[in-house]
Amino acid sequence: MFLSIFVKLVSLFLSVFMTVAQPLGMIEGKMQGKITHAEENCRVSFAAISDIHLRGNFKFIFQGMLELGLQDMADARDKLDAVAFVGDITDHGYVDQWNVFTDALSKYDIADNKLIVVGNHDTWGPNREEFDNPEDGVQVTFSKYNKLIAGRDVSTMYYSEIINGCYFIALGSEEDHTDAYLSDTQLQWFAGEMAKAAETGLPIFVFMHQPINKTHGLPYNWELKKDDPDEEGGIGNESDAVVAILKQYDNVFYISGHIHAGYKKSDSVIGAEYGSVEYMENNNGNPITLINLPSYLYFDFIHGGHLANGCGWIVEVYDGEVLLRARNFATGTWIKLYDETVGLVG
């Protein structure tokens, strides 16, 4: 408890500092240029950020930090095909917090497709226990802001989009816990979407706020407690069911947030052991790529990863490979140390 409050206080202080410092290039150097494709003939490119934790007060910090990144995306020389917000968009799922998100997005033309993925904090609104309450239930709020922000009609916490031929599948918890709950209905739907996605022969992108259990340093990385149970900090009870579906297919990318862990290479010897990008073997002996996003708002000074906030990934799909490019959107800076190239199978 004390650690949690301490971390939040220090993070907030640092976020105020970053809001002022980043436009002046004090943290990560001068801007290195606008977002452009790394290679020719990019099939699809998208940005992904997570854990923005917007609040309705102190807008100059929260909305200000977000707008630094949105400006960078909007200024892209090669326009992004999509931007994914991978949960904990709001700090508590309240309407005034969602309105900060809507207001910020309305000012920038970042991409034609916006993927809004629910995080545990987004399910903690004023009526968190009545998910289906038609006035202010979590489901109704999620649907309302999907429509307002992305023009998407969605009546479940999950949905999929096809962008330039590639499937983008957004999974989401159907309860208000820190871990997730995926109903059998959602899991069956997910299995069906994956089967359809695999027929394209193109990479498949799956978004879920919570990481797969025991990946990216979990369960230890969640609260740095050595005796935490295996499911702590991950999807929870349905993790194995999700993995069983993922493992049936090649060229799958699973993108999560939730841990607030800065970029880190798997082979790093400093701090907690994890990789922001990890690989899990599928049933064909090929890799599933697991990508964990840092918190956009909060600094990571407890996991030993890259410290700065404002960070996320740009993903670019080419024939035969997918590039994962780390970028600090708030400073307009590539962070090449953490880049990965993933070869595609088939």
Ligand SMILES: [Fe+2]
């Ligand atoms: Fe979060």
